[in-house]
Amino acid sequence: MPVLTRLIPSPVVVDISRGALDDLAGLLADQRISSSGKLAVAISGGSGRTLRERLSPVLPGADWYEVADGTIDSAVKLADAIKGQRYDAVVALGGGKIIDVTKYAAARVGLPMVSVATNLAHDGICSPVATLDNDNGRGSYGVPTPIAMVIDLDVVREAPPRFIRSGIGDTVSNLSAIADWELSHEINGEPVDGLAAAMARTAGEAVLRHPGGVGDDTFLTVLAEALVLTGIAMSISGDTRPSSGACHEISHAFDLLHPQRAASHGEQVGLGAAFAMHLRGATESAGLIAEVLRRHELPVLPTEIGFTVDEFVEAVKYAPQTRPGRFTILEHLDLTPDQIRDAYADYAKTIRS
Structure with missing residues (x-):
């Protein structure tokens, strides 16, 4: 058998x-x-x-x-x-x-x-x-x-608290990455490994929903477990799909376009995840991610990490070039700079309200 x-x-x-x-x-x-x-x-x-x-x-x-x-x-x-x-x-x-x-x-x-x-x-x-x-x-x-x-x-x-905050942003961004993976499956037929997706989503949700903070051992344990689960999810899928989508493309664009000014990885992918969720029309999810990022003192707007709106628009437009062949909400919408600017204005207004 x-x-x-x-x-x-x-x-x-x-x-x-x-x-x-x-x-x-x-x-x-x-x-x-x-x-x-x-x-x-x-x-x-x-x-x-x-x-x-x-x-x-x-x-x-x-x-x-x-x-x-x-x-x-x-x-x-x-x-x-x-x-x-x-x-x-x-x-x-x-x-x-x-x-x-x-x-x-x-x-x-x-x-x-x-x-x-x-x-x-x-x-x-x-x-x-x-x-x-x-x-x-x-x-x-x-x-x-x-x-x-x-x-x-x-x-x-x-370690400095900023390292823990970076891990929070990285883990929460799993939720945007999984949404991109599922979008690619819907549009292009890309296979989704259900077990890898479940593990990465569970990790992201565990951190997103936990009421604790960076000084709480219980929260640190959940965050550490979530990071380990995400690593295993990537091993299962054989690539970074469970944890890397438009959120990471935006972060990589910041790194490449402004290597001397880029913020921490977790800060950039957390911001990218909130914005990507907004782009796909998941306003409630975008708002929740932004709320949790704020609670942990992470940025939700590019100006909070030293980038202008014009630089953010440039990074979002450039982002798909950082991962050729990867399909996310950015590739799907293929927005012009003016459309990105309008989407960002709506995003900023939404999360402030």
Whole structure:
């Protein structure tokens, strides 16, 4: 009889709790990821050094590697450094740049990768994608999903609150991305993976509907779980469709058109999600997203992150070029600059009322 199920790529263990970092060595041994303790640990040159001092006594067999930045050159350099050293696994200890560099390096040398996130800025902490800067700007590279995911809420609390707010914007934007995926299915027949969509939507709704804030452990747990679920949703679908639509296209346009002025990823995609929902006529959903973003002190208007209305119109018009082949509400409507300007005026009026 055939097995009518499928295997889902996901971490073998996810630990989201206070003090999780202190039990990292035990977790890796218990899960048979590293019984010998022979690990390569990638850290930043800043906060990573402090964490190294804290963890060195409990990881005596580890070798530590400082990562300079989030470029593909740094990822290749890390891969070359750890190649042939007979490590059990590679551990990324830090934020998104460290994690993405380590994911790519581990994939390059064929080692399992453990993601130890020190902030909750975006869903890359557990995704099968490494986003790295290169000579042409920024690229996304397919990599295996982390074998283990560790988030210490005490460490997350020590990061600036803007990182948590960025993660909120990124997770809430799932709802716009799923709407774009469903639109593409309706118009173009693009297949929608129901399980991936359900997981990404559940993650977005959990954060959107939670009454807590950035200082609340319960809320931080829900946000961390939502980011992990979103990463797994991308692994299931095999691409970023569950979490990336018009919202991310608009954000990428800001990054490319104004690289020195771009705001955080989560701020831009949250704003993009609210506006995209408005474009598709989902006024109530757009209003709710904007209300939640405001409650968490995230921007809902481009002027709140330093962009003029003209620059926003330019970014929205340019946005489809950032993801050729991806169909969203922006490609569907194909608005002229004047139409975008009118839609924005209506959006701004609606969310203010």
